[in-house]
Amino acid sequence: MSTLPTLPSCGEPATVRIELYTADSLDACAYTCTAHLTHATAVSVRAGLDTQPIGMAPGTNRPCGYLHVFSTGTLADRLGPDHPRWCDRHDCQHRGQHRSRSRHVDTDRPEPFIVDVALVQALHPAAEPMVNLTSVAGIAAGSLVLSVAQARVLRYRLAHLLEVARATRNDGRWT
Ligand SMILES: [Zn+2]
Numbered sequence: 779m780s781t782l783p784t785l786p787s788c789g790e791p792a793t794v795r796i797e798l799y800t801a802d803s804l805d806a807c808a809y810t811c812t813a814h815l816t817h818a819t820a821v822s823v824r825a826g827l828d829t830q831p832i833g834m835a836p837g838t839n840r841p842c843g844y845l846h847v848f849s850t851g852t853l854a855d856r857l858g859p860d861h862p863r864w865c866d867r868h869d870c871q872h873r874g875q876h877r878s879r880s881r882h883v884d885t886d887r888p889e890p891f892i893v894d895v896a897l898v899q900a901l902h903p904a905a906e907p908m909v910n911l912t913s914v915a916g917i918a919a920g921s922l923v924l925s926v927a928q929a930r931v932l933r934y935r936l937a938h939l940l941e942v943a944r945a946t947r948n949d950g951r952w953t
């Protein structure tokens with residue numbers, strides 16, 4: 779049975795794309811630098827895949843070690859059970875992380891920042907879920923990643939600060 783290969787990944791720009799086949803189905807593409815081509819091919823063959831190295835399409839930038847699994851291929855099943863239950867399952871390999879749907883932090887009035895919050899989790903098996911806060915103002919964006927424990931404490935800190943803020947509001951003016 780074929781499995782997902784564990785590719786060498788140095789993170790250098792890939793120069794070769796290796797098409798990975800099971801039987802006649804193109805199931806995935808592995809990206810590798812020239813130095814890791816032999817190694818990447820070997821682990822793919824060991825994973826039960828037929829390999830077909832080809833050049834990079836012009837304008838494509840991928841790091842060495844990047845693996846794209848086609849959702850229509852037979853390898854897609856191998857990814858399935860590994861998603862956390864909150865994951866939106868949208869191209870996690872490509873993003874390098876599982877990610878929940880973003881929750882907009884909406885108020886019912888215009889705000890200078892657009893704020894979203896989501897759960898994220900790196901792909902390695904020991905990874906824990908984290909809370910990712912994103913704030914966008916015009917073209918400037920910032921994001922903040924918290925552990926779940928920190929987010930839990932933050933909830934209480936915020937509740938307290940909001941109480942304090944409310945107490946200092948006087949006749950509609952902040953004092
Ligand atoms: Zn490499």
Ligand SMILES: [Zn+2]
Pocket residue numbers: 860861862865866867868870875876877
């Ligand atoms: Zn996922």
